Amino acid sequence: MKKLFGVLAALALVVGLGGLSPSQAAPSAPVPTGTITVSAAASLTDVFPVIAKAFMKKYPGTSVKFNFAGSSALVQQIIAGAPVDVLATASEPTMWQAVNAGHVGKPLLFAKNTMAIAMPPGNPAHVTGLPSLTQPGVLVAECAVAVPCGAAARDLLAKNSLTVKPVTLEIDVRAVLAKVMAGEVDAGIVYVTDVRSVGSKVSSVTIPAGQNVTTTYPIAAVNDSGNPTAATAFVDYVRYTPSALGILRAYGFAKPW
Amino acid sequence: MTVSADFALQRGAFELRLDVTLRPGEVTAVAGPNGAGKTSLLRALAGLERVSEGSIRMNGTVVDSPSTFVRPRDRRIGFVFQSYVLFPHLSVLENVAFGPRSRGTSKTRARQHARAVLEQLGIGWLADRRPSTLSGGQAQRVALARALATSPGLLLLDEPLAALDAQTKNELRTVLGEQLRAFEGCSLMVSHDPVDALLLADRVLVLEDGRVAQDDTPARIAAFPRTAYVAALMSLNLVRGIAGGGVITQADGSVVHIADHELTGPAAAVIRPESVVVHRQPPAGSARNVWQGVVSLVQPWEDRTRVHVEGPTPMIATVTALSRTELALTPGMPVWMSVKAVDVRSYPLAAAGPDASGGPHSLAP
Amino acid sequence: MKPGSRAPWFLVVPGVLALAFLLAPLLALLWRAPWGSLLEIVRSPVALDALRLSMITATAATVLATLLGVPLAWLIAKAQLPATGLVRALVLVPLLIPPVVSGVALLSAFGRRGAVGGFLYDSFGIQLPFTTAGVVLAEAFVAMPFLVIAVEGGFRSLNAEFDEAAGTLGASAWTSFRRVTLPLVAPALGAGMVLCWARALGEFGATITFAGNFPGVTQTMPLAVYEALESDPSAAIALSLLLILICVVILVVLRGHFLRPLAST
Numbered sequence: 001m002k003k004l005f006g007v008l009a010a011l012a013l014v015v016g017l018g019g020l021s022p023s024q025a026a027p028s029a030p031v032p033t034g035t036i037t038v039s040a041a042a043s044l045t046d047v048f049p050v051i052a053k054a055f056m057k058k059y060p061g062t063s064v065k066f067n068f069a070g071s072s073a074l075v076q077q078i079i080a081g082a083p084v085d086v087l088a089t090a091s092e093p094t095m096w097q098a099v100n101a102g103h104v105g106k107p108l109l110f111a112k113n114t115m116a117i118a119m120p121p122g123n124p125a126h127v128t129g130l131p132s133l134t135q136p137g138v139l140v141a142e143c144a145v146a147v148p149c150g151a152a153a154r155d156l157l158a159k160n161s162l163t164v165k166p167v168t169l170e171i172d173v174r175a176v177l178a179k180v181m182a183g184e185v186d187a188g189i190v191y192v193t194d195v196r197s198v199g200s201k202v203s204s205v206t207i208p209a210g211q212n213v214t215t216t217y218p219i220a221a222v223n224d225s226g227n228p229t230a231a232t233a234f235v236d237y238v239r240y241t242p243s244a245l246g247i248l249r250a251y252g253f254a255k256p257w
Numbered sequence: 258m259t260v261s262a263d264f265a266l267q268r269g270a271f272e273l274r275l276d277v278t279l280r281p282g283e284v285t286a287v288a289g290p291n292g293a294g295k296t297s298l299l300r301a302l303a304g305l306e307r308v309s310e311g312s313i314r315m316n317g318t319v320v321d322s323p324s325t326f327v328r329p330r331d332r333r334i335g336f337v338f339q340s341y342v343l344f345p346h347l348s349v350l351e352n353v354a355f356g357p358r359s360r361g362t363s364k365t366r367a368r369q370h371a372r373a374v375l376e377q378l379g380i381g382w383l384a385d386r387r388p389s390t391l392s393g394g395q396a397q398r399v400a401l402a403r404a405l406a407t408s409p410g411l412l413l414l415d416e417p418l419a420a421l422d423a424q425t426k427n428e429l430r431t432v433l434g435e436q437l438r439a440f441e442g443c444s445l446m447v448s449h450d451p452v453d454a455l456l457l458a459d460r461v462l463v464l465e466d467g468r469v470a471q472d473d474t475p476a477r478i479a480a481f482p483r484t485a486y487v488a489a490l491m492s493l494n495l496v497r498g499i500a501g502g503g504v505i506t507q508a509d510g511s512v513v514h515i516a517d518h519e520l521t522g523p524a525a526a527v528i529r530p531e532s533v534v535v536h537r538q539p540p541a542g543s544a545r546n547v548w549q550g551v552v553s554l555v556q557p558w559e560d561r562t563r564v565h566v567e568g569p570t571p572m573i574a575t576v577t578a579l580s581r582t583e584l585a586l587t588p589g590m591p592v593w594m595s596v597k598a599v600d601v602r603s604y605p606l607a608a609a610g611p612d613a614s615g616g617p618h619s620l621a622p
Numbered sequence: 623m624k625p626g627s628r629a630p631w632f633l634v635v636p637g638v639l640a641l642a643f644l645l646a647p648l649l650a651l652l653w654r655a656p657w658g659s660l661l662e663i664v665r666s667p668v669a670l671d672a673l674r675l676s677m678i679t680a681t682a683a684t685v686l687a688t689l690l691g692v693p694l695a696w697l698i699a700k701a702q703l704p705a706t707g708l709v710r711a712l713v714l715v716p717l718l719i720p721p722v723v724s725g726v727a728l729l730s731a732f733g734r735r736g737a738v739g740g741f742l743y744d745s746f747g748i749q750l751p752f753t754t755a756g757v758v759l760a761e762a763f764v765a766m767p768f769l770v771i772a773v774e775g776g777f778r779s780l781n782a783e784f785d786e787a788a789g790t791l792g793a794s795a796w797t798s799f800r801r802v803t804l805p806l807v808a809p810a811l812g813a814g815m816v817l818c819w820a821r822a823l824g825e826f827g828a829t830i831t832f833a834g835n836f837p838g839v840t841q842t843m844p845l846a847v848y849e850a851l852e853s854d855p856s857a858a859i860a861l862s863l864l865l866i867l868i869c870v871v872i873l874v875v876l877r878g879h880f881l882r883p884l885a886s887t
Contacts, residue, residue, distance in 0.1 A: 070852060072852035072853050073852045076851060076852060076853075076855055079855075080855070139752065141834070144835065144849055144852070146849065146853035147852065166836065167834060167836060167839075168834025168835050168840065169834075169836055169837075169841075170834070170835060171830075171835070171848065171852065182729060182733060183733070183734055183735040184729065184734050184735070184751050184752075185752075303790055304789075304790075305786050305789075305790075329786070329790045330789050330790070330791075330792045330793060330794060334790055335790065335791075336787065336790040338783055338786075338787060340783070342781070342783045342784060342786075342787040344787075344806075345806070346805045346806060355788070355791050355793070355801070356791035356792050359788070359791055359792040359794070359801075403791065404790075404791075407791060407792055
């Protein structure tokens, strides 16, 4: 019982302090504090925690929790009422689903990504480019079409007039990467940022810009957020601060404009 | 089939060791206290357990020894389990046909043969029943039929009558007696009931503590028990004759009064020595059976004395040591014996058989 | 309930709550179902493919589990192995570990670079992941323990004298097993097979990790539902209802058959 009382007291204190934030005394923007949950596309698994760390350093008192999955799954979760504060997806169409359902505010584009081919170390099937993927006996993994990376893969192949029959359609890009790293498939169509994250665990082939497709990443604050101040602050941080942009570049993301 | 069993069998701390030969046509009863090794002997002969020393031979071929082992299915045996172990998911007919079918006979012929065996045992009408619907006596007959259907050379029965009530036991003892007498192979029957031994067996093997305590005809064991257990178990007087009207009339015309007035036909009666009262004078009282005789042998035996009396109706009586002294019983002395009719237990006997109408068992050694 | 006897409240109340807890999600599904487009969704190629695949793989997995599991159950129950308890515990492992972990383990063993799978691939070109056979393997792996445990119980409770009696009657080991032992454990085997089939049908984690996800080849119903959830939740609900309906129908049809007591034979 004592413990419970202590927790309640602490909670009351935090809430009270929150209410007594300097924002009510001064006319400047409110300082973000407290916890936010960010639902982010699987391809942001490595880069976002680094950005979050910088964000938390700038605003001590904040805490950022992540929920990574395929963008479409994240959107469905929010539509179903998941208690999330920020949404970052790997394609505009998925974000628009959330917007049209009235669940998120104005999205801002913060990054761009292009596709690459990842192969197991040593490239056992001797994949040299997109046309290699059409050879019989080459096992290719893609994301499911409902997921941005899957839609992008289909666009990529269509743009290059290639017909590829994948052996599996994974539900997020990390799962594709996992199959490639395990050597279970000969190639996977993933983002260039994924190839960069895993480094030597995969071999890769760069797709020339003329053949490649891009996907843009929007980020938005969720309307029913329990912490709108911190949510908006995070969205702005990712979009506008040089620090965030620098981190994104370092991980291989391009500018969205 | 001739079975020579000269072996030792170790089970934990217990050792069964014996050397016996069973001859075709011979019915041997195996008696003994619990834990004496009776079931182990049966199972060893069946091949359900292995000997540790020595050997078992059937018709000269070694079926069990430390270096050889012939599986039960390759021995020509029939086994009747104490709990019958009828296959519950098969009909009675299928149960009895199981053995022949397993040995390669076609389904049709096996079933025909099974039906014949069932008829022979008087239960042909049960052919399509399931074992769970049978009474104890019916199940026992089916178990016997099933074992006999494979025409075994050695028939092994584990307490065949133990699970039955008194009346069914009597009926079935008759049936069993018929079948055993008709059976051409050798049979070995474990039983703790001395009446089974007396009425069904040609030979009794008494096991105690894993050793043979006595191996002889039932009559001689009953008359001359060698151990206290055998004495307590097998000391029985047996009378055979034709029953009717509340008496059993023996071959020489002498009569034993029994309590069962409905019994007719070939029958036997068993009188425990403890029920025989010995008198120096002709007795008065309600006892319907009164016989005269001459004391032939007085055997002091632990706390009591066995008195053998010869005469038209030879008997063994058990009296206390004190009574022996008081009556001054000595061989050659004429005495009177009395037994109440209610102390005489009577049983029907099968119609056929060498001893059905014979006289009482000879007590001569 | 017998007249005059009343069920105690401390059992009735939690019991009813438990029932409500189990039924609520199913009833909610029925309530949220897209009744208008239900038929169309259920008849779509994706749904039919997934359904057909699920039925085939669950049945094949059950057959595989039976062929392998019955002998294993017999060994555990009858063969007096040195470490029976340990063997039984090992058999239960797929029941206890998360299915995805099972999938990872299966990849380590049977993947293209796996201990066994590598040999199969290099020597014969046989690959199990991404094939329907791989789905069957994954489902059999997670569902077999149910069958083994059910059948082992059956063997253990079997009177040893039945086999002895069959032997004395001249039956070979195979004849005794086929005509006596198996029929007598049939109820336990039947129950085990039903459980196994149901578990195989519902398997997700091991399947998607080991066999991947491709319509018509490896996308079983649970995987189809999961993928539908990403883009079209009402389709997911429709497919879920279809799966539940099939399971309920089959379990109801078989329930009477396998729960009927042996004594009625």
